Amino acid sequence: MNPSLNLWVIPILPLAGAAINGFLGRKASRPGVTTVALLSSGAAFAWALWVAARFSSLSLPYQEFFAHWIRSGNFSADFAFYLDQLSLVMLLVVTGVGFLIHIYSVGYMWDDSSYYRFFSYLNLFMFFMLTLVLANNYLLMFIGWEGVGLASYLLIGFWFTKDSAASAGKKAFIVNRIGDFGFLIALFLLIKHFGSLNFEQVFGAVVPLQPETAGAGLLTTIGILLMIGACGKSAQIPLYIWLPDAMEGPTPVSALIHAATMVTAGVYMVARSHVIFDRAPTALTVVAIIGTLTAFFAATIGIVQTDIKKVLAYSTISQLGYMFMACGVGAFSAGIFHLMTHAFFKGLLFLGAGSVIHAVGGEQDMKKMGGLKSFIPWTFLTMGIATLAIAGVPPLAGFWSKDEILWKAYQVSAVYWVIGVVTAFITSFYMFRLLYMTFFGDYRGAQVDGHDSHGHNAHGHGDPHESPMVMLAPLMILAVLSLVGGLVGWGNHFEHFLAPVFGTTEPATGAASGLTEYLLMGVSVLVAFAGWGLAYLLYYEHPELPQKIANSLGGFYQAVVHKYYIDELYAAVFVKPLIDGSTRILWQDVDRRIIDAAVNDAGDGARHISDEVRHMQSGNIRSYAGWIAAGSAAVIAFMIWMWMEAR
């Protein structure tokens, strides 16, 4: 019997913060709003830590019933929470990184006129994300799933007076709906065949089923539909297109929602549903292929972007691809491990990018940066650590998790491994490219003149300047986590910790496979340094070279710069036919010619008939009497006729 942990407090705290700031924040002072926002998210984090401290004494999975929700026949879905090793990891990542980013945002958003609104949304996001990871059934998870989508929409379009921001918000929301469609169908199938959405009941019913090795059956269908949902939320091919545009949001939002937590919800969902995927090899293959392709293609786009946040956005998509690759080869714990380390270093990279943008007065184009290392040394130091981490330089966080994924992928198919290693090389290259373009060389930007879209106009003129301590502290904490966060994976500790969830057996580490593992490890370290070296060569030693290479590549380079024209392709294949179809067929034909015409003709017809008939109602008594007489005569004539017939 477990003691009550009152898990419900963890999501409720940010919700209360969101409500207080949302309803009362407009009139409140900035320190007041800050207090509410930080207290609610900080308390949630503290509570999560307390739960983690008591975790070893619990019998797992720990379930907590909060309130009835839907009871219909045999079907039920409740507000109930589910805590096991997997949700604990997510819980700590979400509350921990979330809290740090809340702190950072205090500095970043201080001069924004909608300060209270920002924190209200941010807390709302925390609430939904925590609901998502703590839910004990798919339906409650779906509530969180949709809720984080809403929060994401609100925050991408936070500066909604900017047209591009408003459009980006809509794009994110609509593309996510496509994925959610798949997710919903999967839920319907689960209800239809298992009569439940409760994790324990569904998985209990799935476990005895045979793996669908031959052909696609029910589980394969459900798995692929779930993956479609994950593709939307976690920005995978073919639904990744919203994430780069989502960079229109404030940078802390990019860090929290579009790098560290929300976009990993798809990975979490797939990992949570591993019982289904384990028995649907085809679905797993789909996951692995999508993940691998996404990792590779997004990385290649990342090479040529010049907007610092866009580089990070494509990097995020690419890293999420790694996570799905891990899930696809059945290494769910490796995927979750990478999810965690990625939350540290990618959160840090985005916050660092925010600090850079802050320093140069809102400029995001790396061509106008350069040489910032001496102006903002702390940002440089922390971002440097994050870059080393994501590039996979040992012993930083990214090395451990990425290497784990590549090793597991190699065991399934060398193809995944090769693409993964190439992607690792590209990752290392574009990240060091970012670092060199931003921090080394000469400063290419204008003097900071205080006019920027982020409202930092209080800073006045002058050179790029370091961010305040409230922004640097989260950077440093995340830098430490990026440095040492990977060590939890030492000796497969992390995998062992998650083993009860994923039902994995002890990894067989024979001598031969051990040798291979070290060899592969060596290769991934090698490509990390190779990417670094190439970036050093091209963007530090010979900064004129990249342009020449770009020119010599011609059309291919243009294609990559334009992100392989995927947005244009979607616009031509999906958006334009939709708009044209809606305009020409639905609006002009169906609506105007059929529906409107029917309504108008009915009205016109009634009017015309009435116009004729109204002459009966002349107001002249004698004409009425005439009608009565005529009517009576007709009735009498009819009766006589009947009488004649009857004879």
Added chain:
Amino acid sequence: MGPSYVPLSYYLLLSGFLFACGVAGFLIKRNIITIFMSIELMLNGVNLSFVAFAAHWHALAGQVFVFFVMVVAAAEAAVGLAIIISVYRTRETLNVDQVNLLKL
């Protein structure tokens, strides 16, 4: 049941004729008083059929009805003539076609 009785159908024909005269007068005439008299004619045509049937069937109900009709007709005459007088005072005409203030 003597031979001096006039057959029922004669009464009914006369009654129908009177009623038809009333209807025709009502529809054709424009003078309010003439119309009024046409209404009386219709009422009395009906009255005639009532008493004829009453006599034929030896049922008194028909005769009682006639009394009611007469009472209503008398009341109607009193009210109707009063209305006609007041119409004439205000409109200075008895032509119904010109009494059309309520018309659209």
